[in-house]
Ligand SMILES: Nc1nc2c(ncn2[C@@H]2O[C@H](COP(=O)(O)OP(=O)(O)OP(=O)(O)O)[C@@H](O)[C@H]2O)c(=O)[nH]1
């Protein structure tokens with residue numbers, strides 16, 4: 001985001017700065033979608049479960065010649081949130097500079113949402129309330145008395161729908177107006193009788209002393225003091241008025257304690273807010289019958305969360321997804337493959353220099369082409385994940401699996417980052433922030449790599465396609481993902497027992513309503529992921545392929561060339577000549593830089609059945625998993641002189657066998673995630689030492705599991 | 720009675736939450752505190768995980784948490800319109816008082 005830069009440009013043009021607005025609200029109320037609707041783009045991620053946004057995100061746009069600078073914050077049920085991502089929101093709201101808070105509220109669940117609104121009002125900054133999802137409220141037969149709500153809260157309230165676009169303009173204009181007005185409306189909430197009594201007492205005293213603090217009214221100061229707002233106490237600490245205030249507040253609190261039967265001020269505050277929220281909802285919400293969407297959700301839940309059927313249904317969905325990924329993905333694959341082959345022949349025949357032809361055909365087309373081939377599979381996988389994220393089913397699976405996960409020392413909520421991990425491991429590491437307990441979070445971070453990301457899918461599709469019949473490939477794919485997940489669970493248990501011992505974390509999670517995902521939403525997720533895959537193929541993979549090509553062709557070894565050219569001349573039959581040529585290429589490859597590097601690690605990988613090419617492919621996969629396929633593409637197309645079998649799949653089928661293939665798949669499944677993911681891991685886990693642990697943890701597990709797979713399948717299939 | 724003993728779809732009200740500070744606060748932030756309406760929607764095998772509806776919010780809880788929530792069954796709801804009028808009168812009185 002280049003918000004800083006656009007602000008500067010616009011400033012010169014209009015002579016005013018941007019209005020900086022913080023979006024605060026409970027999770028899953030549509031903050032991110034509202035930002036997309038207001039800015040007219042698709043810049044922030046939307047999903048139907050709590051904890052989609054886990055980091056703050058800035059979006060800048062212009063409306064009626066005025067610049068808006070919106071900050072999307074993670075949803076938080078209460079300002080004193082517990083999880084890492086809720087703390088991001090708290091930090092921002094309490095410590096950063098902004099012009100106003102836009103409190104986004106779910107109109108279909110006003111009462112609970114008001115628990116946060118009341119807390120925000122006590123921050124004594126400018127607030128505008130957006131009653132979002134008004135379309136859903138209308139469909140549910142809920143009406144809200146807006147004027148009355150404005151009167152009670154003392155702030156502007158706008159009804160909007162991020163989905164239909166209703167009220168968006170009005171919201172922007174209202175925010176503009178509120179931000180520009182020199183006055184801030186003061187907190188008008190009314191607390192319980194005993195609380196009010198004390199507030200009035202303290203306020204009167206402050207009035208008499210002629211006290212004033214910032215732009216706060218003395219009533220607001222009194223509320224802040226009674227609710228023990230830390231920041232307020234810090235700033236008033238040296239003020240002489242405190243000498244007289246302390247005993248007074250102590251008396252007042254005693255009175256409040258007896259009324260609430262607790263000395264926990266946070267609990268008292270929660271009770272006060274709950275009472276206010278209940279009262280407001282009673283006054284402004286009119287609801288004739290039970291909301292339709294909630295009833296529907298309950299009906300669907302009675303099937304999908306069924307005691308006996310719930311888990312089988314989930315497994316069926318997953319199985320179906322991988323079947324589709326393989327079956328449907330393979331249809332366009334053949335055409336893409338043929339097109340790349342034709343293109344490669346065409347380009348090859350137009351380049352006269354041997355070296356350049358090899359660079360373009362073997363290096364660039366061989367490498368990038370091998371990766372492009374799998375785009376259809378990736379797209380189907382992403383459609384599946386997007387459906388899971390946008391329908392509301394995700395939280396249901398977390399619910400279903402919690403009992404099972406719990407036995408393995410994991411938290412049901414871990415399911416959300418784990419599923420995200422099937423797409424890409426980078427956002428998955430971030431998504432683990434929604435776990436409250438630090439130990440749960442670390443365990444989840446450590447096993448996340450076992451959930452094979454989208455970039456590993458091409459490797460699996462390639463190898464299963466090469467060694468298994470079409471009919472079973474989809475099942476094998478499903479098995480690969482399931483066994484990765486099961487291994488992750490076992491590892492979680494081991495980590496829980498030996499490393500991260502600790503208390504069980506309570507499981508409390510909101511279950512969103514089911515929502516029909518809009519085509520636009522799915523399209524956006526799939527499109528942006530496919531686009532980034534293509535972009536990566538055109539940039540990073542391209543460079544990597546050229547690099548691999550270079551180090552596998554140089555240095556040129558004249559001795560080998562001479563030796564073989566003599567032998568080939570002497571050869572009598574055509575077969576013999578071809579055989580010799582192949583041997584020459586293999587020898588040359590072995591003496592190249594890459595061959596030398598591969599030889600270094602050969603002994604490490606040999607017990608797993610990998611030759612140096614496979615070893616090098618695995619090592620290059622540390623940069624990015626797509627590179628494994630492109631490297632194989634380059635390496636095996638160089639060594640290939642037999643013109644009849646062109647596709648990488650066929651070459652692999654000829655050169656390797658099932659035990660090696662399985663062993664390779666297992667290694668890929670387990671070993672270290674790509675460089676980008678590893679660095680995010682290091683950041684999220686909180687130190688380089690964790691990366692070192694992860695490196696040893698994954699490498700050792702990968703080696704042992706591959707070794708076992710290789711040996712066991714050797715006995716079964718023979719070599 | 721405890722929430723975990725409640726039958727499916729039985730309407731109840733929360734009387735007390737016997738949890739320690741942090742959990743109590745967290746439940747409160749979901750709207751699960753004294754006075755809230757609650758009912759069980761679904762549960763997994765052996766009731767180990769439970770889906771409840773708290774006012775208009777669907778929540779997932781474990782059995783351990785459900786055991787800490789004391790509820791009472793509601794027989795017949797107070798008339799909504801009356802509650803509303805009482806509330807409005809109350810508020811007007813308080814506003815007057817504060818202005819003084
Ligand atoms: N019908 C309807 N659905 C909406 C509206 N706004 C958001 N949604 C849906 O509500 C869900 C949550 O939207 P998000 O924008 O991801 O919510 P969020 O507040 O950013 O959530 P977190 O990032 O988890 O805090 C998505 O499924 C949206 O499609 C709306 O105005 N009407």
Ligand SMILES: [Mg+2]
Nearest residue numbers: 031032052053
């Ligand atoms: Mg969001």
